[in-house]
Amino acid sequence: MFNLDMSKLAGLLSYDPGDPLLFGSSLFLFLFFALLVFYRLFANSKNARILLILFFSLYFYYKASGLFFLLLIFSALFNFYSGKILFNTTGITKRKILLIINVAINLGILGYFKYTNFFLEMISDFQLGTFEPLDILLPIGISFYTFKSMNYVLDIYLEAMEPTKSLRDFSVFVFFFPNILAGPIDRASQFLPQLENDVVLSKEDIGKALLLIMSGLVKKIIIADYLALNFIDRVFDSPLRFTGVENLFALYSYGLQIYCDFSGYSDIAIGIALLLGFKLMDNFNSPYQATSIADFWRRWHISLSTFLLDYLFRPLQMKFRNLKMYGNMIALIITFVLCGFWHGASWMFLFWGLLHGLYMAISLLLQKPKKKLYNRLKLTNTKLLKAGQVFITFHLLILSWVLFKVDNLQSGLDIFNQIFSFFKPAVIPQFIEGYTLTFIILVLGYFIHFLPKSLEVKTAKLLAETHPVLQGVILAVVIWLCAQVQSAELQPFIYFQF
Amino acid sequence: MISERFKKIVCDELELNVEDVEMKDDTIASEVPGWDSLSHVNVITALEKDYNVRFKGIEILKCKNIGDLQKLVDSKLQ
Numbered sequence: 220m221f222n223l224d225m226s227k228l229a230g231l232l233s234y235d236p237g238d239p240l241l242f243g244s245s246l247f248l249f250l251f252f253a254l255l256v257f258y259r260l261f262a263n264s265k266n267a268r269i270l271l272i273l274f275f276s277l278y279f280y281y282k283a284s285g286l287f288f289l290l291l292i293f294s295a296l297f298n299f300y301s302g303k304i305l306f307n308t309t310g311i312t313k314r315k316i317l318l319i320i321n322v323a324i325n326l327g328i329l330g331y332f333k334y335t336n337f338f339l340e341m342i343s344d345f346q347l348g349t350f351e352p353l354d355i356l357l358p359i360g361i362s363f364y365t366f367k368s369m370n371y372v373l374d375i376y377l378e379a380m381e382p383t384k385s386l387r388d389f390s391v392f393v394f395f396f397p398n399i400l401a402g403p404i405d406r407a408s409q410f411l412p413q414l415e416n417d418v419v420l421s422k423e424d425i426g427k428a429l430l431l432i433m434s435g436l437v438k439k440i441i442i443a444d445y446l447a448l449n450f451i452d453r454v455f456d457s458p459l460r461f462t463g464v465e466n467l468f469a470l471y472s473y474g475l476q477i478y479c480d481f482s483g484y485s486d487i488a489i490g491i492a493l494l495l496g497f498k499l500m501d502n503f504n505s506p507y508q509a510t511s512i513a514d515f516w517r518r519w520h521i522s523l524s525t526f527l528l529d530y531l532f533r534p535l536q537m538k539f540r541n542l543k544m545y546g547n548m549i550a551l552i553i554t555f556v557l558c559g560f561w562h563g564a565s566w567m568f569l570f571w572g573l574l575h576g577l578y579m580a581i582s583l584l585l586q587k588p589k590k591k592l593y594n595r596l597k598l599t600n601t602k603l604l605k606a607g608q609v610f611i612t613f614h615l616l617i618l619s620w621v622l623f624k625v626d627n628l629q630s631g632l633d634i635f636n637q638i639f640s641f642f643k644p645a646v647i648p649q650f651i652e653g654y655t656l657t658f659i660i661l662v663l664g665y666f667i668h669f670l671p672k673s674l675e676v677k678t679a680k681l682l683a684e685t686h687p688v689l690q691g692v693i694l695a696v697v698i699w700l701c702a703q704v705q706s707a708e709l710q711p712f713i714y715f716q717f
Numbered sequence: 718m719i720s721e722r723f724k725k726i727v728c729d730e731l732e733l734n735v736e737d738v739e740m741k742d743d744t745i746a747s748e749v750p751g752w753d754s755l756s757h758v759n760v761i762t763a764l765e766k767d768y769n770v771r772f773k774g775i776e777i778l779k780c781k782n783i784g785d786l787q788k789l790v791d792s793k794l795q
Contacts, residue, residue, distance in 0.1 A: 311775070377775075377778055377779055378779050379779075379781065513755070533757075533777075533778060534774055536754075536757070536758045537758070537774035537777055537778070540758050540761065540762055547758055
Protein backbone atom coordinates (compact mmCIF):
# COMPACT_ATOMS: atom_id res chain seq x y z
CA MET A 220 0.00 0.00 0.00
CA PHE A 221 2.79 2.36 1.06
CA ASN A 222 4.75 1.46 -2.08
CA LEU A 223 1.74 2.17 -4.22
CA ASP A 224 1.30 5.60 -2.67
CA MET A 225 4.96 6.38 -3.20
CA SER A 226 4.76 5.44 -6.85
CA LYS A 227 1.64 7.59 -7.21
CA LEU A 228 3.47 10.49 -5.61
CA ALA A 229 6.47 9.97 -7.90
CA GLY A 230 4.09 9.90 -10.86
CA LEU A 231 2.47 13.13 -9.72
CA LEU A 232 5.81 14.89 -9.32
CA SER A 233 7.54 13.63 -12.46
CA TYR A 234 7.37 14.94 -16.02
CA ASP A 235 4.01 14.61 -17.68
CA PRO A 236 3.72 16.23 -21.13
CA GLY A 237 0.00 16.89 -20.65
CA ASP A 238 0.28 18.13 -17.11
CA PRO A 239 2.68 21.02 -16.50
CA LEU A 240 2.61 22.75 -13.14
CA LEU A 241 -0.16 25.18 -14.03
CA PHE A 242 -0.50 28.21 -11.80
CA GLY A 243 -3.82 27.61 -10.07
CA SER A 244 -3.45 23.83 -9.89
CA SER A 245 -3.49 22.41 -6.35
CA LEU A 246 -0.06 20.79 -6.79
CA PHE A 247 1.47 24.12 -7.78
CA LEU A 248 -0.18 25.92 -4.86
CA PHE A 249 1.14 23.27 -2.45
CA LEU A 250 4.70 23.33 -3.82
CA PHE A 251 4.76 27.11 -4.01
CA PHE A 252 3.63 27.37 -0.40
CA ALA A 253 6.43 24.97 0.62
CA LEU A 254 8.89 27.07 -1.41
CA LEU A 255 7.76 30.24 0.37
CA VAL A 256 8.28 28.60 3.77
CA PHE A 257 11.86 27.55 2.93
CA TYR A 258 12.51 30.88 1.23
CA ARG A 259 11.51 32.62 4.43
CA LEU A 260 13.74 30.29 6.49
CA PHE A 261 16.70 31.16 4.26
CA ALA A 262 15.89 34.88 4.33
CA ASN A 263 19.31 35.72 5.77
CA SER A 264 21.36 33.59 3.40
CA LYS A 265 21.47 35.01 -0.08
CA ASN A 266 23.24 31.95 -1.51
CA ALA A 267 20.71 29.50 -0.10
CA ARG A 268 17.81 31.61 -1.33
CA ILE A 269 19.17 31.91 -4.86
CA LEU A 270 20.02 28.21 -5.08
CA LEU A 271 16.52 27.36 -3.81
CA ILE A 272 14.94 29.39 -6.63
CA LEU A 273 17.41 27.95 -9.14
CA PHE A 274 16.58 24.33 -8.36
CA PHE A 275 12.85 24.92 -7.89
CA SER A 276 12.78 26.66 -11.29
CA LEU A 277 14.66 23.80 -12.94
CA TYR A 278 12.23 21.31 -11.41
CA PHE A 279 9.27 23.45 -12.53
CA TYR A 280 10.59 23.40 -16.08
CA TYR A 281 11.40 19.67 -15.95
CA LYS A 282 7.81 18.97 -14.83
CA ALA A 283 6.50 20.77 -17.91
CA SER A 284 9.13 19.78 -20.45
CA GLY A 285 11.05 16.69 -19.32
CA LEU A 286 14.52 16.33 -20.79
CA PHE A 287 14.21 19.64 -22.61
CA PHE A 288 15.47 21.22 -19.40
CA LEU A 289 18.92 20.33 -20.76
CA LEU A 290 18.24 22.68 -23.66
CA LEU A 291 17.37 25.38 -21.16
CA ILE A 292 20.68 24.83 -19.37
CA PHE A 293 22.48 25.03 -22.72
CA SER A 294 20.72 28.32 -23.48
CA ALA A 295 21.88 29.77 -20.16
CA LEU A 296 25.48 28.59 -20.61
CA PHE A 297 25.68 29.68 -24.24
CA ASN A 298 24.32 33.17 -23.67
CA PHE A 299 26.29 33.73 -20.46
CA TYR A 300 29.60 33.00 -22.20
CA SER A 301 28.52 34.82 -25.39
CA GLY A 302 27.90 37.92 -23.29
CA LYS A 303 31.26 37.60 -21.60
CA ILE A 304 33.19 37.14 -24.87
CA LEU A 305 31.29 39.96 -26.57
CA PHE A 306 32.01 42.35 -23.71
CA ASN A 307 35.74 41.59 -23.88
CA THR A 308 35.91 41.98 -27.66
CA THR A 309 36.83 45.30 -29.25
CA GLY A 310 36.40 46.27 -32.87
CA ILE A 311 33.07 46.93 -34.53
CA THR A 312 33.33 44.12 -37.12
CA LYS A 313 34.41 41.45 -34.64
CA ARG A 314 31.60 42.38 -32.25
CA LYS A 315 29.09 42.35 -35.07
CA ILE A 316 30.21 38.88 -36.20
CA LEU A 317 29.97 37.56 -32.63
CA LEU A 318 26.47 38.98 -32.29
CA ILE A 319 25.37 37.48 -35.60
CA ILE A 320 26.67 34.04 -34.51
CA ASN A 321 24.84 34.34 -31.19
CA VAL A 322 21.55 35.41 -32.76
CA ALA A 323 21.86 32.75 -35.48
CA ILE A 324 22.36 29.96 -32.92
CA ASN A 325 19.56 31.18 -30.61
CA LEU A 326 17.11 31.63 -33.45
CA GLY A 327 18.40 28.48 -35.17
CA ILE A 328 17.44 26.35 -32.17
CA LEU A 329 14.09 28.11 -31.84
CA GLY A 330 13.53 27.79 -35.58
CA TYR A 331 14.37 24.08 -35.66
CA PHE A 332 11.81 23.17 -33.01
CA LYS A 333 9.17 25.64 -34.08
CA TYR A 334 9.33 26.10 -37.82
CA THR A 335 10.97 23.01 -39.41
CA ASN A 336 7.68 21.30 -40.24
CA PHE A 337 6.14 24.55 -41.47
CA PHE A 338 8.92 25.13 -43.99
CA LEU A 339 9.13 21.47 -45.03
CA GLU A 340 5.39 21.52 -45.70
CA MET A 341 5.75 24.70 -47.72
CA ILE A 342 8.53 23.16 -49.85
CA SER A 343 6.50 19.99 -50.26
CA ASP A 344 3.42 22.00 -51.36
CA PHE A 345 5.57 23.86 -53.82
CA GLN A 346 6.76 20.60 -55.36
CA LEU A 347 3.21 19.20 -55.19
CA GLY A 348 4.48 16.30 -53.09
CA THR A 349 2.97 14.65 -50.04
CA PHE A 350 4.14 15.84 -46.68
CA GLU A 351 5.03 13.69 -43.70
CA PRO A 352 5.66 15.96 -40.70
CA LEU A 353 8.82 15.23 -38.69
CA ASP A 354 8.28 14.17 -35.12
CA ILE A 355 9.53 17.37 -33.46
CA LEU A 356 8.14 18.31 -30.06
CA LEU A 357 8.11 22.01 -29.20
CA PRO A 358 9.81 22.62 -25.85
CA ILE A 359 7.30 24.62 -23.83
CA GLY A 360 8.24 28.25 -23.27
CA ILE A 361 11.16 28.14 -25.75
CA SER A 362 10.00 31.33 -27.53
CA PHE A 363 9.91 33.15 -24.21
CA TYR A 364 13.16 32.01 -22.64
CA THR A 365 15.09 32.34 -25.93
CA PHE A 366 14.11 36.02 -26.14
CA LYS A 367 14.78 36.44 -22.44
CA SER A 368 18.35 35.12 -22.83
CA MET A 369 18.91 37.05 -26.04
CA ASN A 370 18.13 40.47 -24.59
CA TYR A 371 21.11 40.02 -22.25
CA VAL A 372 23.54 39.58 -25.16
CA LEU A 373 21.85 42.27 -27.25
CA ASP A 374 22.09 44.80 -24.41
CA ILE A 375 25.77 43.99 -23.95
CA TYR A 376 26.26 44.55 -27.68
CA LEU A 377 24.44 47.89 -27.46
CA GLU A 378 26.52 48.78 -24.38
CA ALA A 379 23.33 49.20 -22.37
CA MET A 380 24.60 46.87 -19.64
CA GLU A 381 27.70 45.05 -18.43
CA PRO A 382 27.66 41.25 -18.17
CA THR A 383 27.19 39.62 -14.79
CA LYS A 384 30.19 37.75 -13.42
CA SER A 385 28.01 35.03 -11.94
CA LEU A 386 26.77 32.13 -14.06
CA ARG A 387 24.51 31.21 -11.14
CA ASP A 388 22.81 34.63 -11.17
CA PHE A 389 22.39 34.57 -14.94
CA SER A 390 20.91 31.06 -14.73
CA VAL A 391 18.35 32.25 -12.16
CA PHE A 392 17.36 34.99 -14.60
CA VAL A 393 16.87 32.48 -17.46
CA PHE A 394 15.28 29.70 -15.39
CA PHE A 395 13.10 31.90 -13.14
CA PHE A 396 9.94 29.83 -12.93
CA PRO A 397 7.25 32.53 -12.69
CA ASN A 398 7.95 33.80 -16.19
CA ILE A 399 9.66 30.90 -17.96
CA LEU A 400 6.64 29.37 -19.70
CA ALA A 401 4.81 32.44 -20.98
CA GLY A 402 6.64 35.60 -19.95
CA PRO A 403 6.78 38.47 -19.19
CA ILE A 404 10.00 38.43 -21.24
CA ASP A 405 11.92 40.25 -18.54
CA ARG A 406 15.06 42.30 -19.18
CA ALA A 407 18.34 41.05 -17.71
CA SER A 408 19.31 44.65 -16.98
CA GLN A 409 16.30 44.99 -14.69
CA PHE A 410 16.29 41.52 -13.14
CA LEU A 411 19.96 40.83 -12.33
CA PRO A 412 20.50 43.83 -10.00
CA GLN A 413 17.54 42.60 -7.92
CA LEU A 414 19.49 39.46 -6.98
CA GLU A 415 21.79 41.70 -4.94
CA ASN A 416 18.92 43.04 -2.84
CA ASP A 417 17.71 41.64 0.47
CA VAL A 418 14.17 40.33 0.35
CA VAL A 419 12.18 43.11 1.94
CA LEU A 420 8.49 42.80 1.30
CA SER A 421 6.51 45.91 2.15
CA LYS A 422 2.83 45.75 3.03
CA GLU A 423 2.13 47.43 -0.32
CA ASP A 424 4.06 44.71 -2.18
CA ILE A 425 2.06 41.97 -0.45
CA GLY A 426 -1.23 43.77 -1.20
CA LYS A 427 -0.25 44.21 -4.83
CA ALA A 428 0.95 40.59 -5.15
CA LEU A 429 -2.25 39.19 -3.66
CA LEU A 430 -4.42 41.35 -5.87
CA LEU A 431 -2.47 40.26 -8.95
CA ILE A 432 -2.70 36.56 -8.07
CA MET A 433 -6.41 36.79 -7.31
CA SER A 434 -7.24 38.85 -10.39
CA GLY A 435 -5.13 36.45 -12.48
CA LEU A 436 -7.05 33.42 -11.20
CA VAL A 437 -10.41 35.11 -11.75
CA LYS A 438 -9.42 36.25 -15.25
CA LYS A 439 -8.18 32.81 -16.21
CA ILE A 440 -10.71 30.48 -14.59
CA ILE A 441 -13.91 32.47 -14.17
CA ILE A 442 -13.69 34.54 -17.35
CA ALA A 443 -11.40 32.99 -20.00
CA ASP A 444 -11.99 29.28 -19.40
CA TYR A 445 -15.71 29.66 -18.73
CA LEU A 446 -16.31 31.70 -21.89
CA ALA A 447 -14.18 29.38 -24.01
CA LEU A 448 -15.72 26.10 -22.89
CA ASN A 449 -19.31 27.23 -22.68
CA PHE A 450 -19.58 29.48 -25.68
CA ILE A 451 -16.62 30.56 -27.81
CA ASP A 452 -15.29 27.14 -28.82
CA ARG A 453 -18.77 25.94 -29.80
CA VAL A 454 -19.31 28.87 -32.17
CA PHE A 455 -15.79 28.82 -33.63
CA ASP A 456 -16.00 25.05 -34.18
CA SER A 457 -19.01 25.41 -36.47
CA PRO A 458 -19.93 29.04 -37.12
CA LEU A 459 -22.52 28.09 -39.75
CA ARG A 460 -24.70 26.46 -37.11
CA PHE A 461 -25.16 29.83 -35.38
CA THR A 462 -26.75 33.10 -36.43
CA GLY A 463 -24.80 36.32 -36.88
CA VAL A 464 -25.76 37.35 -33.33
CA GLU A 465 -23.92 34.42 -31.70
CA ASN A 466 -21.01 34.83 -34.11
CA LEU A 467 -20.66 38.51 -33.21
CA PHE A 468 -20.88 37.78 -29.48
CA ALA A 469 -18.30 35.00 -29.96
CA LEU A 470 -15.89 37.55 -31.46
CA TYR A 471 -16.42 39.96 -28.55
CA SER A 472 -16.05 37.07 -26.14
CA TYR A 473 -12.84 35.86 -27.76
CA GLY A 474 -11.37 39.36 -27.40
CA LEU A 475 -12.06 39.14 -23.68
CA GLN A 476 -10.93 35.49 -23.44
CA ILE A 477 -7.51 36.03 -25.02
CA TYR A 478 -6.90 39.11 -22.88
CA CYS A 479 -7.97 37.39 -19.65
CA ASP A 480 -6.11 34.18 -20.47
CA PHE A 481 -2.82 35.84 -21.25
CA SER A 482 -2.89 38.80 -18.87
CA GLY A 483 -4.22 36.46 -16.16
CA TYR A 484 -1.09 34.37 -16.55
CA SER A 485 1.11 37.48 -16.48
CA ASP A 486 -0.68 38.81 -13.38
CA ILE A 487 -0.06 35.56 -11.49
CA ALA A 488 3.55 35.41 -12.70
CA ILE A 489 4.22 39.00 -11.59
CA GLY A 490 2.37 38.39 -8.31
CA ILE A 491 4.28 35.26 -7.30
CA ALA A 492 7.59 36.82 -8.36
CA LEU A 493 6.74 39.77 -6.11
CA LEU A 494 6.14 37.41 -3.17
CA LEU A 495 9.71 36.17 -3.74
CA GLY A 496 10.95 39.76 -3.76
CA PHE A 497 11.36 40.24 -7.53
CA LYS A 498 9.72 42.95 -9.59
CA LEU A 499 9.07 41.72 -13.15
CA MET A 500 8.18 44.17 -15.89
CA ASP A 501 4.52 45.03 -16.50
CA ASN A 502 3.01 43.16 -19.41
CA PHE A 503 -0.49 44.66 -19.82
CA ASN A 504 -2.10 48.02 -19.25
CA SER A 505 -5.85 47.88 -20.05
CA PRO A 506 -5.14 47.25 -23.77
CA TYR A 507 -8.73 47.73 -24.98
CA GLN A 508 -8.69 51.29 -23.66
CA ALA A 509 -6.20 52.04 -26.48
CA THR A 510 -7.07 54.93 -28.77
CA SER A 511 -5.06 53.54 -31.70
CA ILE A 512 -3.33 50.33 -32.74
CA ALA A 513 0.03 51.93 -31.87
CA ASP A 514 -1.38 52.72 -28.42
CA PHE A 515 -2.61 49.11 -28.15
CA TRP A 516 0.93 47.83 -28.65
CA ARG A 517 2.12 50.05 -25.82
CA ARG A 518 -0.43 48.29 -23.60
CA TRP A 519 -0.53 44.66 -24.87
CA HIS A 520 2.24 42.10 -24.21
CA ILE A 521 4.50 45.05 -23.37
CA SER A 522 7.53 42.84 -22.73
CA LEU A 523 7.37 41.45 -26.29
CA SER A 524 6.46 44.72 -28.00
CA THR A 525 9.33 46.60 -26.32
CA PHE A 526 11.70 43.72 -27.20
CA LEU A 527 10.69 43.95 -30.85
CA LEU A 528 10.81 47.75 -30.73
CA ASP A 529 14.33 47.89 -29.29
CA TYR A 530 16.00 45.05 -31.14
CA LEU A 531 14.14 44.79 -34.44
CA PHE A 532 12.06 47.86 -35.31
CA ARG A 533 14.61 50.53 -34.33
CA PRO A 534 17.52 48.97 -36.29
CA LEU A 535 15.25 48.47 -39.32
CA GLN A 536 13.93 52.02 -39.02
CA MET A 537 17.48 53.38 -39.06
CA LYS A 538 18.38 51.16 -42.03
CA PHE A 539 15.46 52.48 -44.11
CA ARG A 540 15.58 56.09 -42.93
CA ASN A 541 16.41 57.49 -46.36
CA LEU A 542 12.95 56.40 -47.47
CA LYS A 543 11.45 58.72 -44.81
CA MET A 544 7.87 57.76 -43.91
CA TYR A 545 7.91 54.79 -46.27
CA GLY A 546 10.98 53.48 -44.44
CA ASN A 547 8.97 53.58 -41.21
CA MET A 548 6.12 51.75 -42.93
CA ILE A 549 8.39 48.99 -44.27
CA ALA A 550 10.02 48.58 -40.84
CA LEU A 551 6.56 48.34 -39.23
CA ILE A 552 5.32 45.68 -41.64
CA ILE A 553 8.48 43.55 -41.31
CA THR A 554 8.39 43.84 -37.50
CA PHE A 555 4.73 42.84 -37.23
CA VAL A 556 4.94 39.97 -39.71
CA LEU A 557 7.81 38.55 -37.65
CA CYS A 558 5.84 39.28 -34.47
CA GLY A 559 2.99 37.19 -35.89
CA PHE A 560 5.36 34.42 -36.90
CA TRP A 561 6.89 34.40 -33.40
CA HIS A 562 3.46 33.36 -32.10
CA GLY A 563 3.42 30.18 -34.15
CA ALA A 564 4.36 28.43 -37.36
CA SER A 565 1.17 29.02 -39.31
CA TRP A 566 -0.08 31.24 -42.09
CA MET A 567 -2.84 32.55 -39.82
CA PHE A 568 -0.33 34.04 -37.36
CA LEU A 569 1.61 35.51 -40.28
CA PHE A 570 -1.59 37.10 -41.62
CA TRP A 571 -2.45 38.35 -38.14
CA GLY A 572 0.96 40.03 -37.90
CA LEU A 573 0.67 41.40 -41.42
CA LEU A 574 -2.74 42.88 -40.62
CA HIS A 575 -1.31 44.68 -37.57
CA GLY A 576 1.62 45.89 -39.67
CA LEU A 577 -0.83 47.25 -42.24
CA TYR A 578 -2.97 48.89 -39.54
CA MET A 579 0.11 50.69 -38.24
CA ALA A 580 1.45 51.61 -41.67
CA ILE A 581 -1.90 52.97 -42.88
CA SER A 582 -2.42 54.96 -39.68
CA LEU A 583 1.00 56.52 -40.24
CA LEU A 584 -0.10 57.52 -43.71
CA LEU A 585 -3.34 59.01 -42.35
CA GLN A 586 -1.69 60.79 -39.40
CA LYS A 587 -1.53 64.28 -40.93
CA PRO A 588 -4.92 64.27 -42.73
CA LYS A 589 -6.56 62.99 -39.53
CA LYS A 590 -4.99 65.77 -37.49
CA LYS A 591 -6.26 68.37 -39.96
CA LEU A 592 -9.75 66.86 -39.98
CA TYR A 593 -9.99 66.75 -36.16
CA ASN A 594 -8.89 70.39 -35.97
CA ARG A 595 -11.41 71.45 -38.58
CA LEU A 596 -14.23 69.62 -36.79
CA LYS A 597 -12.97 71.00 -33.44
CA LEU A 598 -12.70 67.46 -32.11
CA THR A 599 -9.07 67.58 -30.98
CA ASN A 600 -8.68 66.50 -27.33
CA THR A 601 -12.42 65.95 -26.87
CA LYS A 602 -13.96 63.02 -25.02
CA LEU A 603 -16.12 62.27 -28.05
CA LEU A 604 -13.06 61.81 -30.24
CA LYS A 605 -11.40 59.60 -27.64
CA ALA A 606 -14.52 57.42 -27.32
CA GLY A 607 -14.72 57.11 -31.11
CA GLN A 608 -11.05 56.17 -31.36
CA VAL A 609 -11.42 53.52 -28.61
CA PHE A 610 -14.49 52.09 -30.36
CA ILE A 611 -12.81 51.86 -33.77
CA THR A 612 -9.52 50.50 -32.36
CA PHE A 613 -11.43 47.87 -30.38
CA HIS A 614 -13.26 46.65 -33.49
CA LEU A 615 -10.06 46.58 -35.54
CA LEU A 616 -8.58 44.38 -32.82
CA ILE A 617 -11.62 42.10 -32.65
CA LEU A 618 -11.32 41.68 -36.42
CA SER A 619 -7.65 40.76 -36.12
CA TRP A 620 -8.27 38.20 -33.34
CA VAL A 621 -10.29 36.10 -35.80
CA LEU A 622 -7.03 35.32 -37.62
CA PHE A 623 -5.46 34.43 -34.29
CA LYS A 624 -8.17 31.93 -33.46
CA VAL A 625 -9.17 30.17 -36.67
CA ASP A 626 -7.20 27.42 -38.45
CA ASN A 627 -7.92 28.61 -41.98
CA LEU A 628 -9.26 31.65 -43.79
CA GLN A 629 -12.49 29.88 -44.75
CA SER A 630 -13.55 29.55 -41.08
CA GLY A 631 -12.94 33.28 -40.63
CA LEU A 632 -14.95 34.09 -43.74
CA ASP A 633 -17.80 31.86 -42.50
CA ILE A 634 -17.98 33.89 -39.29
CA PHE A 635 -18.19 37.20 -41.14
CA ASN A 636 -20.62 35.76 -43.63
CA GLN A 637 -22.95 34.82 -40.78
CA ILE A 638 -22.59 38.26 -39.17
CA PHE A 639 -23.27 40.21 -42.35
CA SER A 640 -25.84 38.00 -44.05
CA PHE A 641 -27.54 36.11 -41.24
CA PHE A 642 -27.81 38.67 -38.46
CA LYS A 643 -31.16 38.28 -36.69
CA PRO A 644 -31.58 40.94 -33.97
CA ALA A 645 -34.65 39.05 -32.71
CA VAL A 646 -32.26 36.31 -31.53
CA ILE A 647 -30.56 38.67 -29.03
CA PRO A 648 -33.11 38.12 -26.19
CA GLN A 649 -32.98 34.36 -26.80
CA PHE A 650 -29.19 34.50 -26.73
CA ILE A 651 -29.20 36.37 -23.40
CA GLU A 652 -31.71 33.89 -21.99
CA GLY A 653 -29.83 30.83 -23.25
CA TYR A 654 -26.37 32.05 -22.33
CA THR A 655 -27.20 34.20 -19.30
CA LEU A 656 -23.99 33.57 -17.35
CA THR A 657 -21.85 33.96 -20.48
CA PHE A 658 -23.55 37.29 -21.18
CA ILE A 659 -23.11 38.51 -17.60
CA ILE A 660 -19.41 37.52 -17.55
CA LEU A 661 -18.88 39.19 -20.92
CA VAL A 662 -20.48 42.49 -19.90
CA LEU A 663 -18.91 42.49 -16.44
CA GLY A 664 -15.50 41.53 -17.85
CA TYR A 665 -15.42 44.47 -20.25
CA PHE A 666 -16.93 46.80 -17.65
CA ILE A 667 -14.11 46.01 -15.20
CA HIS A 668 -11.55 46.37 -17.99
CA PHE A 669 -12.71 49.93 -18.66
CA LEU A 670 -12.62 51.03 -15.01
CA PRO A 671 -9.92 53.63 -14.25
CA LYS A 672 -6.49 52.39 -13.15
CA SER A 673 -6.76 54.40 -9.92
CA LEU A 674 -9.39 51.96 -8.66
CA GLU A 675 -6.94 49.08 -8.98
CA VAL A 676 -4.31 51.03 -7.06
CA LYS A 677 -6.85 51.83 -4.32
CA THR A 678 -7.91 48.16 -4.06
CA ALA A 679 -4.28 47.03 -3.74
CA LYS A 680 -3.78 49.65 -1.02
CA LEU A 681 -6.88 48.49 0.82
CA LEU A 682 -5.72 44.89 0.60
CA ALA A 683 -2.29 45.92 1.89
CA GLU A 684 -3.88 47.45 4.99
CA THR A 685 -5.94 44.33 5.67
CA HIS A 686 -4.91 41.98 8.51
CA PRO A 687 -2.85 39.01 7.20
CA VAL A 688 -5.42 36.50 8.47
CA LEU A 689 -8.17 38.28 6.56
CA GLN A 690 -5.89 38.43 3.49
CA GLY A 691 -5.56 34.65 3.71
CA VAL A 692 -9.33 34.28 4.03
CA ILE A 693 -9.96 36.51 0.99
CA LEU A 694 -7.41 34.52 -1.07
CA ALA A 695 -9.02 31.24 0.05
CA VAL A 696 -12.49 32.52 -0.90
CA VAL A 697 -11.27 33.52 -4.38
CA ILE A 698 -9.61 30.12 -4.89
CA TRP A 699 -12.78 28.38 -3.67
CA LEU A 700 -14.92 30.50 -5.99
CA CYS A 701 -12.68 29.64 -8.93
CA ALA A 702 -12.93 25.95 -8.03
CA GLN A 703 -16.74 26.21 -8.06
CA VAL A 704 -16.88 27.85 -11.46
CA GLN A 705 -14.19 25.62 -12.96
CA SER A 706 -16.31 23.42 -15.17
CA ALA A 707 -13.62 21.01 -16.26
CA GLU A 708 -9.89 20.46 -15.91
CA LEU A 709 -7.91 23.69 -15.72
CA GLN A 710 -7.32 24.66 -19.35
CA PRO A 711 -3.73 25.20 -20.52
CA PHE A 712 -2.89 28.86 -21.08
CA ILE A 713 -3.23 29.83 -24.75
CA TYR A 714 0.23 31.34 -24.81
CA PHE A 715 1.88 28.03 -23.76
CA GLN A 716 1.71 26.88 -27.38
CA PHE A 717 3.96 29.77 -28.46
CA MET B 718 25.01 70.38 -22.47
CA ILE B 719 22.30 70.58 -25.13
CA SER B 720 23.03 73.34 -27.66
CA GLU B 721 20.41 75.84 -28.79
CA ARG B 722 20.87 74.71 -32.38
CA PHE B 723 20.23 71.05 -31.45
CA LYS B 724 17.16 72.01 -29.46
CA LYS B 725 15.78 74.16 -32.28
CA ILE B 726 16.17 71.36 -34.86
CA VAL B 727 14.32 68.90 -32.62
CA CYS B 728 11.55 71.38 -31.76
CA ASP B 729 11.06 72.41 -35.40
CA GLU B 730 10.76 68.78 -36.44
CA LEU B 731 8.23 67.99 -33.69
CA GLU B 732 6.36 71.29 -34.17
CA LEU B 733 7.06 72.45 -30.61
CA ASN B 734 7.84 75.88 -29.17
CA VAL B 735 11.49 76.01 -28.12
CA GLU B 736 10.52 77.98 -24.98
CA ASP B 737 8.06 75.30 -23.86
CA VAL B 738 10.52 72.42 -23.96
CA GLU B 739 13.21 71.64 -21.43
CA MET B 740 16.08 69.48 -22.63
CA LYS B 741 18.88 68.36 -20.36
CA ASP B 742 21.61 65.78 -20.91
CA ASP B 743 19.66 63.11 -19.06
CA THR B 744 16.30 63.86 -20.71
CA ILE B 745 15.08 60.80 -22.59
CA ALA B 746 13.32 61.04 -25.94
CA SER B 747 9.92 59.90 -24.65
CA GLU B 748 9.91 62.82 -22.18
CA VAL B 749 9.79 65.28 -25.09
CA PRO B 750 6.19 65.70 -26.33
CA GLY B 751 5.69 64.01 -29.70
CA TRP B 752 9.10 62.29 -29.72
CA ASP B 753 7.94 58.68 -29.96
CA SER B 754 9.27 55.56 -31.65
CA LEU B 755 7.76 56.57 -35.01
CA SER B 756 8.83 60.22 -35.07
CA HIS B 757 12.30 59.26 -33.78
CA VAL B 758 13.60 58.63 -37.28
CA ASN B 759 12.41 62.05 -38.45
CA VAL B 760 14.31 63.75 -35.63
CA ILE B 761 17.46 61.81 -36.50
CA THR B 762 17.27 62.66 -40.22
CA ALA B 763 16.56 66.32 -39.39
CA LEU B 764 19.71 66.42 -37.23
CA GLU B 765 21.74 64.71 -39.97
CA LYS B 766 20.51 67.15 -42.57
CA ASP B 767 21.04 70.31 -40.54
CA TYR B 768 24.50 69.37 -39.26
CA ASN B 769 25.39 67.70 -42.56
CA VAL B 770 26.58 64.52 -40.83
CA ARG B 771 25.73 60.83 -41.16
CA PHE B 772 25.26 58.55 -38.15
CA LYS B 773 25.74 54.79 -38.15
CA GLY B 774 22.68 52.80 -37.03
CA ILE B 775 24.55 51.31 -34.08
CA GLU B 776 25.67 54.78 -32.92
CA ILE B 777 22.05 55.89 -32.67
CA LEU B 778 20.95 52.68 -30.97
CA LYS B 779 23.61 53.16 -28.29
CA CYS B 780 22.28 56.61 -27.30
CA LYS B 781 20.42 56.32 -24.00
CA ASN B 782 19.38 59.96 -23.67
CA ILE B 783 19.47 63.30 -25.44
CA GLY B 784 22.89 64.11 -23.95
CA ASP B 785 24.33 61.03 -25.70
CA LEU B 786 22.83 62.17 -28.98
CA GLN B 787 24.28 65.65 -28.58
CA LYS B 788 27.69 64.10 -27.85
CA LEU B 789 27.37 61.98 -30.98
CA VAL B 790 26.65 65.08 -33.07
CA ASP B 791 29.64 66.86 -31.48
CA SER B 792 31.93 63.92 -32.21
CA LYS B 793 30.90 63.98 -35.87
CA LEU B 794 31.62 67.70 -36.15
CA GLN B 795 35.17 67.42 -34.78
